Amino acid sequence: MRPGLRFAAAAALTALPALAQEPRALDLFVRPDKGHCIACHQLPQGVGPTTRADVGPRLEGARMRELGRDALKEIIDDPTRRNPDTVMPPFGRHRILEAREIDALGAFLHALP
Amino acid sequence: MRFRDAAAAVAAALAMSGASVYAAANQVKAEILARLQQAAPGVAPADYALGSAAFDAELRAALQEKAGESAAVIEAGKKVWTRKFRNGRTLAACFPNGGRRIAATYPQYDSRLKRVVTLEMAVNQCLKANGEPLFEMAEPQTMGAAIAYLRSLSDAQKAAVRVSAAAEERFEEGRRLYFTRMGQRNFACASCHVQSPGRRYTEQVLSPAIGQATHWPIIRGGRAITLQARIRECLEIMGAAPFPAGSEELNNIEYFLAYLSNGLPLRANVVRPER
Numbered sequence: 270m271r272p273g274l275r276f277a278a279a280a281a282l283t284a285l286p287a288l289a290q291e292p293r294a295l296d297l298f299v300r301p302d303k304g305h306c307i308a309c310h311q312l313p314q315g316v317g318p319t320t321r322a323d324v325g326p327r328l329e330g331a332r333m334r335e336l337g338r339d340a341l342k343e344i345i346d347d348p349t350r351r352n353p354d355t356v357m358p359p360f361g362r363h364r365i366l367e368a369r370e371i372d373a374l375g376a377f378l379h380a381l382p
Numbered sequence: 383m384r385f386r387d388a389a390a391a392v393a394a395a396l397a398m399s400g401a402s403v404y405a406a407a408n409q410v411k412a413e414i415l416a417r418l419q420q421a422a423p424g425v426a427p428a429d430y431a432l433g434s435a436a437f438d439a440e441l442r443a444a445l446q447e448k449a450g451e452s453a454a455v456i457e458a459g460k461k462v463w464t465r466k467f468r469n470g471r472t473l474a475a476c477f478p479n480g481g482r483r484i485a486a487t488y489p490q491y492d493s494r495l496k497r498v499v500t501l502e503m504a505v506n507q508c509l510k511a512n513g514e515p516l517f518e519m520a521e522p523q524t525m526g527a528a529i530a531y532l533r534s535l536s537d538a539q540k541a542a543v544r545v546s547a548a549a550e551e552r553f554e555e556g557r558r559l560y561f562t563r564m565g566q567r568n569f570a571c572a573s574c575h576v577q578s579p580g581r582r583y584t585e586q587v588l589s590p591a592i593g594q595a596t597h598w599p600i601i602r603g604g605r606a607i608t609l610q611a612r613i614r615e616c617l618e619i620m621g622a623a624p625f626p627a628g629s630e631e632l633n634n635i636e637y638f639l640a641y642l643s644n645g646l647p648l649r650a651n652v653v654r655p656e657r
Contacts, residue, residue, distance in 0.1 A: 320585070324578050324583050358567040359568055
């Protein structure tokens with residue numbers, strides 16, 4: 270991770286105590302060797318690094334809660350089950366993320382503002 | 383002519399351009415063009431030659447400002463191109479007209495070798511024929527620089543790559559690879575460059591598949607990066623083991639991409655930001 274991103278991630282977690290309960294989640298979200306979700310998705314302002322990435326939709330808390338934790342985890346595990354044409358990687362199926370990391374990311378997304 | 387009419391006319395010309403006798407290639411191109419237009423309707427097909435800059439005025443302006451940075455690489459390439467071999471000949475002597483106005487027809491299918499020949503391969507064929515050591519296929523200082531100069535001699539020529547019936551399999555293999563999901567991230571080249579042109583992956587604007595072969599090599603950090611070297615970088619991002627530069631796989635992908643760019647003007651050595 271670039272130093273700027275690492276600093277922004279740390280600062281965001283300090284600013285949002287609720288999200289700091291799972292400190293690894295934002296790390297998983299931004300690290301190129303992990304989810305690297307930040308490459309395609311934008312987070313709500315103040316949660317993490319500000320980017321212009323838009324290959325995937327902007328992640329808003331209301332939409333995440335509408336989907337629900339289980340669906341979020343299922344999508345992270347293998348989004349092609351719901352949409353065979355999606356460009357999103359199958360993080361679980363391709364073993365990019367472990368089950369506990371998918372749990373952490375699912376909880377992180379579910380708690381977004 | 384209204385923009386939509388003009389865009390449709392250019393689109394039709396792009397789809398039909400090139401001297402193909404392989405009708406399916408035109409069909410493939412027309413389908414990709416339709417998908418690009420659907421994904422990014424605001425961009426005229428003629429602008430696809432700009433690559434990612436077609437979608438980003440800010441990037442276009444920044445690149446314009448830095449255009450002069452390519453001069454040193456082209457000059458270095460000219461030295462490689464005109465350097466005398468031990469037998470007194472040069473790379474320039476291997477090509478018609480010293481290499482002027484030839485890049486638009488590359489890659490070519492060689493029916494004797496039964497394979498696609500890229501400009502880089504043609505350069506190495508020349509070195510081999512003259513008993514000279516070959517260049518590494520994607521090495522910036524030698525092959526990259528030589529290709530930077532050689533392609534600069536075809537600037538503004540319109541891409542005109544031919545897919546003959548005999549070359550059909552190579553084109554189709556390039557198309558298949560381009561659309562095949564690969565690596566740990568499960569991306570296909572088409573995931574970004576057909577499904578998501580103009581969108582940003584990290585901070586990078588994704589270029590459209592059509593036009594992708596027009597502006598190589600790019601100059602980044604004072605180095606010439608060939609199309610195949612850039613595809614290898616993409617494959618690494620995809621979590622796939624990159625095919626070697628000069629491999630059948632990358633040659634066929636380049637052949638496919640070059641055909642898609644038929645009718646668009648070549649503009650080698652565009653400067654891209656350092657990473």
